Amino acid sequence: MSNIKQFxxxxxxxxxxxxxxxxxxxxxxxTLKLIPLGGVGDVTKxxxxxxxxxxxxxxxxxxxxxxxxxxxxxLVIPDISYLRDKKSKIRGxxxxxxxxxxxxxxxxxxxxxxxxxxxxxxxCGMIKAKFTEHNLPKDKIHELxxxxxxxxxxxxxxxxxxxxxxxxxTGIVLRTPVGTIxxxxxxxxxxxxxxxxxxxxxxxxxxxxxxxxxxxxxxLRVEKQGYTLSERTIEPTFAEVEQKTSGKILITMTSSxxxxxxxxxxxxxxxxxxxxxxxxxxxxxFQVARDLGYLEVPSGLVIAQEEIRRFPPEKLMILIAGSQGxxxxxxxxxxxxxxxxxxxxxxxxxxxxxxxxxxxESAQSALIDTLTEKGCNxxxxxxxxxxxxxxxxxxxxxxxxxxxAKPKYVVPIGxxxxxxxxxDTMAQSLGFKPEEVLLLKNGDVIDVxxxxxxxxxxxxxxxxxxxxxxxxxxxQVVLRDRQVLAEDGVVVxxxxxxxxxxNIIGEPDLVSRGFVYEKASEDLLEAARSVVKSCLxxxxxxxxxxxxxxxxxxxxxxxxxxxxxxxxxxxxxxxVVVDL
Numbered sequence: 001m002s003n004i005k006q007f008x009x010x011x012x013x014x015x016x017x018x019x020x021x022x023x024x025x026x027x028x029x030x031t032l033k034l035i036p037l038g039g040v041g042d043v044t045k046x047x048x049x050x051x052x053x054x055x056x057x058x059x060x061x062x063x064x065x066x067x068x069x070x071x072x073x074x075l076v077i078p079d080i081s082y083l084r085d086k087k088s089k090i091r092g093x094x095x096x097x098x099x100x101x102x103x104x105x106x107x108x109x110x111x112x113x114x115x116x117x118x119x120x121x122x123x124c125g126m127i128k129a130k131f132t133e134h135n136l137p138k139d140k141i142h143e144l145x146x147x148x149x150x151x152x153x154x155x156x157x158x159x160x161x162x163x164x165x166x167x168x169x170t171g172i173v174l175r176t177p178v179g180t181i182x183x184x185x186x187x188x189x190x191x192x193x194x195x196x197x198x199x200x201x202x203x204x205x206x207x208x209x210x211x212x213x214x215x216x217x218x219x220l221r222v223e224k225q226g227y228t229l230s231e232r233t234i235e236p237t238f239a240e241v242e243q244k245t246s247g248k249i250l251i252t253m254t255s256s257x258x259x260x261x262x263x264x265x266x267x268x269x270x271x272x273x274x275x276x277x278x279x280x281x282x283x284x285x286f287q288v289a290r291d292l293g294y295l296e297v298p299s300g301l302v303i304a305q306e307e308i309r310r311f312p313p314e315k316l317m318i319l320i321a322g323s324q325g326x327x328x329x330x331x332x333x334x335x336x337x338x339x340x341x342x343x344x345x346x347x348x349x350x351x352x353x354x355x356x357x358x359x360x361e362s363a364q365s366a367l368i369d370t371l372t373e374k375g376c377n378x379x380x381x382x383x384x385x386x387x388x389x390x391x392x393x394x395x396x397x398x399x400x401x402x403x404x405a406k407p408k409y410v411v412p413i414g415x416x417x418x419x420x421x422x423x424d425t426m427a428q429s430l431g432f433k434p435e436e437v438l439l440l441k442n443g444d445v446i447d448v449x450x451x452x453x454x455x456x457x458x459x460x461x462x463x464x465x466x467x468x469x470x471x472x473x474x475x476q477v478v479l480r481d482r483q484v485l486a487e488d489g490v491v492v493x494x495x496x497x498x499x500x501x502x503n504i505i506g507e508p509d510l511v512s513r514g515f516v517y518e519k520a521s522e523d524l525l526e527a528a529r530s531v532v533k534s535c536l537x538x539x540x541x542x543x544x545x546x547x548x549x550x551x552x553x554x555x556x557x558x559x560x561x562x563x564x565x566x567x568x569x570x571x572x573x574x575x576v577v578v579d580l
Contacts, residue, residue, distance in 0.1 A: 032178045034214075034446040037461055038062065038078040039413050041441050043220060043357055044101040046185065046414065047078040052176055055153030056086060058093040058115075059172060059183050063104030064463075065324065065360060075466040077105040078442075080112070082459050087113060091152035095119035096185040097169035098126040098256050100281075107134040108466060117141045118150055120159070120168035125288040126256065133284070146170065160203040163190035165231065165257045165391030167197055167294050171204070178449050179213030182405055186218050186414060188228045188390065189397040194235075194259040195294070204404045212407040214446075214453050219412035219423040221392035228397065229389045234353065235263040237387055241379055242271050247313035247347030249273070252323040252331050253354045255281040257391075258289045260353060261319060265297055268317040274303045278342050279321020279330035286319070305341035318342060323354035325363030335370045346375035355381050355388050395426060402430060409453040411438045411446070489514025490572040491563070493532055493555055497577055508532040515563075515571040524566060531562050552577070 032052040039046035044064035050057045064076035083090065092115055095103055103123065107130050110117070117127060117140060124143040131138050144150065149158040156175040163169070164186050172183040182204075189199055221228060242249055253260050268275045277283045289295045308316060320342065322329030331350075334342040344350070350371050356364040364380075371378045381388050392414075393401065402410065410432060412423035417439075424437045438446060438453060443461040447454055490513050496505040510525050510532070535555045552575040559573045 030178060030449050032176055032448040034181075034216075034411070034448060035082065035459065036413065036440055036442050036444065037080065037082070038064065038442055040411075040415075040420070040444075041417050043414060043416065045076055045078050045105060046102050047080075047105065048183065048216070048413075049083070050155065050174060050176070050181070051086075051089070052154050052178070054089050055091055055155060056083070056089045057091055057152050057155045057157070057174065058083075058113075059174075060096055060102040060185065061093055061105040061109055062099070062101040063108075063466075064101065065326070065357065075104070075108075077108050077464045077466060079461040079464050080109055081461070083113065087115075089153075090115045091155065092116040092118055092150070094150075094157055094172060095123050095127065096172060096183070097164055098123040098166045098285075099186070099254065100256065102185065103127055103130070107131060107136060111136060115140070118144055118157070120144060120146065120170060122166070122168040122258070122289065122292055122294050125292050126285060129284045129288050160200040160207075161197050162187035162199045163193050163197060163231075163391075164188065165254065165259065167195045167258055167289075169197075173203075173207050180207065180211060181448075182207065182212055182215040182217075182407065184215060184217045184401065184405075186220075186392060187397075187401070188221075188393045189400060190228070190230050192230045192232050194231050194262055201400075201404055204401065208404050208406040212405050213450075214409040214411065214448055215402075215405050215407035216411045216413045217398065217401060217423075218392055219398070219415040219419045221390055221394050222398060222412070222415065222419050222423045222426060224390075224394040226394055226396055228392065228394045231259050231263075231389050231391075234260060234387075234389055235266060238264055238267045238351070238353075239270070241349055241351055242267055242273070242317070245314075245347070245349040245377065247345070247349070248316045248318060249349045249351065250318045250320050250331070250334075250342075250344075251351045251353055252320050254323060255279065255285050255321050257354075258285065258294055261286060261289070262295055264317065264319055265295065265301065269298050269301055271317075273315055273317040274307075274311055275301050276303050276305055276308050276316065276318045276341075277320075278305060278318055278334070278339070282319060282321040282330075308341050313347065322367070323352055323364070324356055324360040325365070325367035326360075327363070332367060335367055335374065344371065344374055344376055347377075348375075349377040349379065351387060352378070352380040353387050355390070398423070398426065399430060402427065409436050409438060409448075411440060413440075489516075489569075490574060491515055491528070491559065493559070493573065493575045495532070495536070495575065495577050504536055508536070512571075515569065516567070527566075528559060528562060531558050534558070551575075 035049040037047040037049060039048065042064060044062060046060040046062040048059045090113060095117065103126060106127060121143050124141050127141055128138045146159050146161055149156060154177055158173045159170045162171050169187065174181040174183060191198060251264050265275060277286055290297055320331045322331030326332060330339060333339040334344055368378050368380055379387055410427055412420045420439050424439060427437045428434065438455055443458045444455055445457050445459065447456040492511040494509040498505055508529055510529055516524060532555055535558055555575045556573040560570055564570055
C-alpha cells in the first residue's frame with residue numbers, strides 16, 4: 001500500500017508539444033496575451049494564462065467532471081502543453097476561491113510547474129489539505145490578506161472581496177504594462193451573507209473610475225433575470241425539512257460550500273440532532289474550515305461515523321458528499337447499501353442542496369430515483385425551490401458589476417456557449433459594441449494592448465483525463481474503445497498456429513462478452529466461425545505466419561460486417577494468435 005501512495009504518475013508525452021495556430025508566436029512589443037486553458041464553453045476546470053514579455057501569471061487551476069461518454073474517468077484537468085517550454089516565465093498561480101473547479105487541478109499539474117501559489121486564508125487551507133493528501137510540499141503556498149498586493153514580474157495583483165458560496169472568494173485586479181485588467185470569477189451580490197463577507201463594491205467602483213481595459217466575468221447565471229437570492233434563505237428550509245423528518249436527515253451539497261455547512265450545523269444544534277460527516281472531501285473541508293475559524297461548531301455536536309449506530313435515527317443529521325450523483329461517492333454507496341456506516345430506509349430524508357452542473361444531470365436524477373425507491377423522502381430543487389441558492393450572479397448583478405467596473409472590453413467566462421451568447425446580448429443592451437464583447441473557446445488567444453483587444457488565433461488544447469493513478473494516459477481512442485465495449489461488447493477470436501509449420505491447429509475459437517449470450521447464440525457464433533475460417537483459407541500458411549497483422553485486420557473487418565448485418569451491432573473484435 002505504501003508503494004501506491006508514493007507513486008507519482010508522469011504526464012504522457014503526447015501532450016508535450018502543443019500545436020500552435022497563433023499568427024504571431026513572438027509577441028510584438030507592448031502586447032499581452034490572455035489564453036483560457038479551461039473555463040470557457042464549459043463550467044469547470046478553470047485556468048487562465050496572462051502573458052506579457054517574459055512574465056506569465058496563471059489564475060486558477062481547476063478540475064472538470066466526466067460526462068457520460070467518459071467511461072471510467074475520474075476527473076478532467078486542463079491541458080498545460082502550452083506552458084511546458086515556458087515554465088521559467090511563470091511567476092505564480094493566483095487562486096480566486098476554494099471550489100474544486102478552481103483549485104482541484106493543482107495536485108495534478110503543480111508538480112510539473114513548481115511555482116508559487118497565492119490566495120486567501122481559507123483557500124490556502126483547502127489547497128494545503130489536498131497537497132497533504134497527495135504527499136506534495138506546501139512551502140510554496142502563500143497566504144495573502146485581502147489588502148495585500150503581490151508583484152509578479154511585470155504584473156501587480158491586488159484583491160477585493162466578493163460574495164460566493166465559499167468564504168474568502170475574491171476578484172483580482174491585475175495591473176499590467178498595457179492597462180488594468182479585472183479577473184472576476186464566480187460571484188454574486190449578497191448584502192446579507194451568512195459569513196458576513198459583503199461584496200466590496202467600493203473598490204470595484206474605484207478601480208473602474210481609474211480605467212479598466214478588460215474584464216473577465218462569471219456568466220453562468222446570465223439567463224436568470226433579477227437578483228440571486230441570499231444564501232441566508234437556506235437555513236429556514238433545512239429547519240422545515242428537519243421538522244418533517246421522523247428518521248435521519250441527510251444533507252448533500254458541494255463539499256466546499258462552507259456557509260451552507262454552517263447553516264446545517266445551526267439546524268442540527270437547535271433540533272437536538274448529532275451531526276456526522278460522510279465523504280472524504282467533505283470531511284477534509286469541514287476540518288480545515290473549523291480549524292481556521294470559518295465554522296462555529298458547538299462542543300459535542302459532531303460525532304464520528306462509527307458512532308452513528310449508537311443514536312436513534314431521529315437524533316441524527318448526516319452531511320454527506322455526492323450531490324452530483326457521482327458513482328462511488330458516499331451518498332451513492334449509501335443509496336446502494338454499500339456504505340460501512342450510513343444506512344438508509346423509510347422515514348429518512350435526503351436533501352439535495354445543490355443543483356446538478358452540466359453533464360451530471362442524469363447521474364443526479366438516477367441517484368434520486370434510487371433513494372426514492374429505497375423509501376427515503378427526497379428533497380431537491382425541482383420539488384422545493386429554496387433548497388439551493390446559486391452562488392452566481394443573475395442579470396441585474398452582472399449589470400451592476402459591469403457598470404461599476406466600466407471595462408472597455410469584456411470576456412464572459414465560467415459558462416457554456418449559450419451562457420456566453422446570452423451575456424453578449426445583455427452586454428450590448430448596456431451599450432457595449434459587438435467587437436467589445438469577446439466570446440472565446442478554450443485555447444483562443446486574445447491580444448491586448450493599449451489600443452484594444454482582439455481574438456488572434458488559438459493554441460490546440462485537449463482534455464487531459466485522470467483515471468485512477470494515471471494522469472493523461474487516457475485519450476480519445478481509449479474512450480472510444482470503452483464506449484464500444486459498453487454499448488456492443490467484445491468478441492475475442494482465438495486462432496492457434498503451429499509456430500514451426502505455420503499451419504492452423506484446430507478450429508478458431510470465439511468468446512463473446514457483453515455482445516451475445518454464447519449458449520443462446522450458438523448458431524450465430526458458428527456462422528461467425530465460418531467467416532473467420534474463410535478469412536484464413538484465402539491466405540497461404542506462409543502469409544499467415546509472416547503477416548498476421550494483415551490477417552487480423554481482415555478478420556476484424558469481415559466479422560464487423562457480418563455481425564452488423566445479422567444483429568445491427570458493432571462489437572469490438574479482438575483477434576488473438578497463439579503459437580503452439
